[in-house]
Amino acid sequence: MCQWCMKHGAGGKWYMNAKNYSNELADSLLAREYLTEQWRNFENIYIRKIMGFSSIDLGYKLQMPIIGKLLKWNAEKMIHSDSKNRKAVRGDGHFGQVIPLEDAKVILGNLAAEPIIENYCMCRWMQRGIKECCCINFGQLSGVIEKLPRFIPQNLQYKISREEAIERIEKHNKRGYIASVWFQPVPYINAICSCENPECGGMRLRSDFGLHTVYKSEYAIKVNPDKCQACGMCVQKCQFGSLKLVPSLKRVIVDPMKCWGCGICRHACKHDALEIVPRESIPGLRGIY
Amino acid sequence: MFPKKSPKVTIDYAKCGEHGKVDPRDCTKCMKACDPAIFIIHEPVGVEQDPIDPKQWRITAVWTSLCNKCLKCVEVCPEKAISVSWS
Ligand code: SF4
Numbered sequence: 170m171c172q173w174c175m176k177h178g179a180g181g182k183w184y185m186n187a188k189n190y191s192n193e194l195a196d197s198l199l200a201r202e203y204l205t206e207q208w209r210n211f212e213n214i215y216i217r218k219i220m221g222f223s224s225i226d227l228g229y230k231l232q233m234p235i236i237g238k239l240l241k242w243n244a245e246k247m248i249h250s251d252s253k254n255r256k257a258v259r260g261d262g263h264f265g266q267v268i269p270l271e272d273a274k275v276i277l278g279n280l281a282a283e284p285i286i287e288n289y290c291m292c293r294w295m296q297r298g299i300k301e302c303c304c305i306n307f308g309q310l311s312g313v314i315e316k317l318p319r320f321i322p323q324n325l326q327y328k329i330s331r332e333e334a335i336e337r338i339e340k341h342n343k344r345g346y347i348a349s350v351w352f353q354p355v356p357y358i359n360a361i362c363s364c365e366n367p368e369c370g371g372m373r374l375r376s377d378f379g380l381h382t383v384y385k386s387e388y389a390i391k392v393n394p395d396k397c398q399a400c401g402m403c404v405q406k407c408q409f410g411s412l413k414l415v416p417s418l419k420r421v422i423v424d425p426m427k428c429w430g431c432g433i434c435r436h437a438c439k440h441d442a443l444e445i446v447p448r449e450s451i452p453g454l455r456g457i458y
Numbered sequence: 459m460f461p462k463k464s465p466k467v468t469i470d471y472a473k474c475g476e477h478g479k480v481d482p483r484d485c486t487k488c489m490k491a492c493d494p495a496i497f498i499i500h501e502p503v504g505v506e507q508d509p510i511d512p513k514q515w516r517i518t519a520v521w522t523s524l525c526n527k528c529l530k531c532v533e534v535c536p537e538k539a540i541s542v543s544w545s
């Protein structure tokens with residue numbers, strides 16, 4: 170369990186706490202106003218200047234002496250902000266965590282507040298110019314996105330039932346898209362995405378610049394050496410380069426520090442050699458999210 | 459010591475952008491050609507337009523430190539709007 174579970178998990182994982190999905194919580198956080206402003210300005214988030222700096226050439230800025238450290242400290246503070254005066258246009262308090270398909274199904278089946286919609290992924294649009302309907306949003310966010318035509322799919326039903334949401338997340342996950350759940354703003358939960366790395370704006374900031382916009386999942390992969398047939402199918406599925414086929418060993422090996430615990434590689438294994446285990450059960454990964 | 463400068467990737471907005479010949483939303487070829495995905499399509503900041511359905515868009519090279527100087531974006535751009543340079 171990470172620090173967000175301690176704070177908002179009521180004794181369990183933060184995203185399994187029903188309270189974080191409720192309308193009452195959303196109202197108390199003025200979520201509708203926040204989400205409207207955030208989503209209207211979505212593609213501008215990296216362009217806008219924040220305290221004199223935009224994200225343009227962030228890689229260089231973060232390396233600068235003193236300023237780089239200050240920028241990083243400030244960015245982390247904004248990403249995880251739960252203060253009253255957080256700013257929606259810069260996504261203050263908006264961050265998430267990777268989850269395996271099993272957890273995504275529990276959320277969509279039991280916890281997500283209706284209405285549920287599935288709209289074009291804003292990150293893939295913003296970073297690749299691709300419109301793909303694979304973001305499942307719910308609760309007060311649905312009504313906000315519905316009003317923005319650029320995110321609403323043409324010729325495809327976007328208002329979906331719980332059962333349809335479960336079917337769709339399963340389809341995306343099996344295609345190789347990573348499931349993730351999001352605070353928007355913390356601790357209100359209203360989205361389950363199907364991400365690619367680095368096309369996801371959050372994964373981009375985490376994997377390329379080390380900012381904690383997305384946390385690794387509560388799990389990590391474990392290879393069963395007796396079952397692994399060294400076919401290497403799983404290696405192509407991992408978007409984080411965590412798996413490697415070692416021909417002389419006749420099996421796949423894992424780099425645990427690179428594994429985000431998304432569980433996607435399992436879909437490719439025909440020999441039942443991969444399973445996800447709690448992150449905390451692997452000594453070297455304890456507390457590393 | 460100052461860090462190594464990132465490559466400079468610029469788009470000529472007179473060719474592609476809110477006042478250009480091409481609306482980048484209809485093309486996005488550079489965004490798809492770039493392996494490290496360094497481009498972002500966005501509304502120009504500070505320009506008043508319909509907040510629900512903005513019509514003016516441009517592309518900015520944002521993650522330039524990740525540019526690997528392959529020049530695929532330059533090759534693929536039908537408007538010859540992109541230039542990449544480094545020192
Ligand atoms: S090795 Fe880890 S990060 Fe890679 S696909 Fe498997 S679970 Fe996901």
Ligand code: SF4
Pocket residue numbers: 467491492493494495496524525526527528529530531532542
């Ligand atoms: S030169 Fe290559 S890596 Fe650099 S921006 Fe163009 S396509 Fe991307």
Ligand code: SF4
Pocket residue numbers: 469474475480482483485486487488489517534535536537538539540
């Ligand atoms: S390839 Fe050229 S014309 Fe097409 S969107 Fe990019 S900059 Fe504009």
